[in-house]
Amino acid sequence: xxxxxxxxxxxxxxxxxxxxxxxxxxxxxxxxxxxxxxxxxxxxxxxxxxxxxxxxxxxxxxxxxxxxxxxxxxxxxxxxxxxxxxxxxxxxxxxxxxxxxxxxxxxxxxxxxxxxxxxxxxxxxxxxxxxxxxxxxxxxxxx
Numbered sequence: 249x250x251x252x253x254x255x256x257x258x259x260x261x262x263x264x265x266x267x268x269x270x271x272x273x274x275x276x277x278x279x280x281x282x283x284x285x286x287x288x289x290x291x292x293x294x295x296x297x298x299x300x301x302x303x304x305x306x307x308x309x310x311x312x313x314x315x316x317x318x319x320x321x322x323x324x325x326x327x328x329x330x331x332x333x334x335x336x337x338x339x340x341x342x343x344x345x346x347x348x349x350x351x352x353x354x355x356x357x358x359x360x361x362x363x364x365x366x367x368x369x370x371x372x373x374x375x376x377x378x379x380x381x382x383x384x385x386x387x388x389x390x391x
Contacts, residue, residue: 252379254278256322256354314370316385317361323354325386327376335376337369337387349387352380367391 261269261280268281319325327335327350336348343349343363351358367389374386 250379252322252381259322260355314388314390315365315367316373317349317363317387317389319352319361319380319382319384319386321352321354321359322381323352323359323379325374325376325378325380326351326353326358327372329358337372339369339372341369343367343369343389352386361386363389365389 257269257271257278258280261282266282268279270277270279272278327337329336329351336350337343344366345363347363348360349363349369350361352361353359368391369387370390371388372386373388374380374384380386
């Protein structure tokens with residue numbers, strides 16, 4: 249299981265009311281469990297060995313006068329609703345507020361990323377199928 253996917257799972261469990269999550273993928277079993285902390289019996293801190301993350305990806309500088317649409321979560325970037333469908337947007341295409349620009353897949357759930365302003369797509373900053381993280385610019389929109 250990839251480190252980014254594992255981090256996304258941990259974040260999802262920590263922010264939810266789920267107490268335990270178990271996933272088996274490709275012969276690898278992952279169990280994520282929250283421990284309840286009480287005033288009488290606080291859990292002692294534990295050190296967890298986490299593999300070193302790769303060096304952060306350098307974001308391209310946004311073009312002057314453009315607005316970056318960012319990913320709200322860890323996931324996989326998809327330009328189209330299915331492999332044989334045309335992409336939602338192309339560079340040079342016009343978009344309106346609320347138009348779907350792409351999808352970010354997280355935990356087999358596809359999340360539509362929409363335009364928060366009208367304009368012209370000036371750049372698509374990631375490749376189809378690429379892993380993305382929260383705050384990463386996906387698409388740039390200009391006036």
